[in-house]
Amino acid sequence: MLLTIDFDSEEPIYMQIRNGVVAGIAMGSLRDGDPLPSVRTLGSEIGVNLHTVNKAYKLLQSEGFIEIRRNRGTFIHAGNAAKNTAQFLETTGESLRNMVSEAVTREVDRAVIHKMIDNLYNELGGNT
Amino acid sequence: MLLTIDFDSEEPIYMQIRNGVVAGIAMGSLRDGDPLPSVRTLGSEIGVNLHTVNKAYKLLQSEGFIEIRRNRGTFIHAGNAAKNTAQFLETTGESLRNMVSEAVTREVDRAVIHKMIDNLYNELGGNT
DNA sequence: TATTGTGTTATAGATAATATATAACAGATA
DNA sequence: TATCTGTTATATATTATCTATAACACAATA
Secondary structure (H helix, E strand, C coil): CCCCCCCCCCCCHHHHHHHHHHHHHHHCCCCCCCEECCHHHHHHHHCCCHHHHHHHHHHHHHCCCEEEECCCEEEECHHHCCCCHHHHHHHHHHHHHHHHHHHHHCCCCHHHHHHHHHHHHHHHCCCC | CCCCCCCCCCCCHHHHHHHHHHHHHHHCCCCCCCEECCHHHHHHHHCCCHHHHHHHHHHHHHCCCEEEECCCEEEECHHHCCCCHHHHHHHHHHHHHHHHHHHHHCCCCHHHHHHHHHHHHHHHCCCC
């Protein structure tokens, strides 16, 4: 299965879909040119409305991760993703600021965070 | 001013308040025993309803960052924060997973992320 | 003792985001 | 011609967020 949805999560379903596709690209299980299921197919597979899938696809398209060809299908096209890095770094910085400030108050050493990131890089980006 | 609210941000106001207090604790501008403004005072200062401030305070209390004394006031009490580290590390791990997977697809080297974290630790936790 | 200032509870309402349901459309493909 | 795409439109339900107003109980204070 391409994706698994946690219906009890606070994370919106369309964001879970979006993040799942991004993770697939990172891990190499989704490569340039690979087709994604149609909005109806994926929707029925994971028990979700086609509009919810469409919302995720539209977002992925706007972020440069996929290409949507009307009446044809949807395909991985991560070549565009390497570009819009500026906004990613900006939002990441804000997110990390909250994370680190909380880590400091909870007396979590920076080495712990560094280790978590290295582990994730090894797991997700180990093939690059 | 203790806090500045961005009313155009996607981040809910009560979370901005919460994160601001946590950052204050991390930076040392808020220390154990320090009083926080009353829900009405802070609300009028930043132009927000008292219930929104109360929601942030309740959250901070549940996370162990502050102590609310009915009819008395609200005070920093970060001693409890060092405990509930388990849940923090869990949610942080999920957040970092999404972040790293996107970083990999955007070909952002891990050194960039490490550097951002070190800078934030130096800025926020430099006094510890 | 009366007033003021706490957090708290209750009720109500507005707005936006999320998700579903149903139907129909236009165009590529088989 | 029939099927499969993404797309558009409309409607509805639910939840989260935020505001508004009022009142309450209790501690501190004048």
